[in-house]
Amino acid sequence: MSDYTVRPITEAERRPALDVLLRSLHRPAVPDGRWAAVADAWAADGTTGAFDGDRVIGVACSAATTMTVPGGGTVPMAAVDGVGVSADRTRRGVLTAMMGAQLAEFAERGYVVAGLHASEAVIYGRFGYGVAVRAATVRAELPVRVRDGIAAPGAVALLDGEEAIAAAPAIYERIGQHRPGMITRPARWWAISSDWHLREEGFRLAVHTGPGGADGFAVLRTTPQDRGVRLEVRDLHAGNAAAVAGLWRFLLSIDLVTTVIAPDRPVDEEVGVLLTDPRRARTVAIRDHLWLRLVDVPAALAARTYGTAEPVTLEVHDRMLPANGGRYRLGPGGAERTEAPADLHLDAETLAMLYLGEWQPATLALAGRITGADENVLARTAALFATTQRPWCGTPF
């Protein structure tokens, strides 16, 4: 029998729970004077705690959002964040117990998927989360500029502080979730992120306005270095190609800046192709970005569209949510449960990796994640899951 219990946290336990989380991430606990401000943003929307008697020893939070799927539909998503276990209680199954309780809660609340950004890549696969989106870190060395002839008929204005905090959410909403994997941002997300970046960390907001109004923004900060100035770009969103080009034109034109670093960019954004010298912008890293968990596999498979290919039958194994197990026939017309023989076998983690179109099935077969499929089945599966744009989330949480 374990020496702890797992249950939702109560209102009175929110502060000790946040302290456990911050300590697990090696950050200081919230000082008394800051708690009133933080408490509003750190709502207990879905917060599971692990307790030894009255003492909080672990926490796992979630917030309600929706995610865009291939074809443009949306599904309810639990955005999982704020996961931590007190350092004196790790590796005794506390996280495993909290993940089990959280997934049961998500299924009960009707979430179709859950998503997270992982601190380490070895933690969440065992709970059925797979890397559904990867993202690129782009580094540009100046001087370099956007090529002449690229249509960018807009202008960029810089906003600070409260003005920036007020402007960003409406522009994000106006741009919309146009790539698979993008999510709506809960008010709580803006409260935490804006407070952190735009009030405390010296970031500013560059707003791009095109012929139809504001259609892009970048949250940026410059830091003087020993030699030159580094420009860090967080949270760049653009609603069309001209806004992407216009924002990059601005970022590369700021006097004295020698290096631009932009993490978490879509892998297919390909900044180099916009530039007079493509070698000046390099992808210096590609890493896991959004980890996805299909909570309700039939609903998730039914929510997205598929490419053109002869149908395939997948057999799904899901250790933590066995109701998802079984065979599904996918074809251009959609997905449905079937009793037909399976063309391939995979687990919940691997299905999540395929779901938004990030991975080639042949790569997953090579890794032993997809079994039982011949080349023809892998090619059909690839065509069915393919998307025109790479998936991207673009919201750190």
Ligand SMILES: CC(=O)SCCNC(=O)CCNC(=O)[C@H](O)C(C)(C)COP(=O)(O)OP(=O)(O)OC[C@H]1O[C@@H](n2cnc3c(N)ncnc32)[C@H](O)[C@@H]1OP(=O)(O)O
């Ligand atoms: C979405 C987010 O919020 S990401 C942030 C995650 N939080 C952190 O990184 C904060 C620091 N780390 C922690 O608080 C904890 O180590 C946690 C939450 C990652 C793991 O909590 P634990 O209670 O130790 O996990 P638990 O004991 O249930 O481990 C389950 C399994 O995962 C493995 N595991 C868990 N965390 C890790 C890790 N960081 N590295 C390697 N293996 C790990 C365990 O060894 C165990 O394996 P087993 O089933 O083969 O025995």
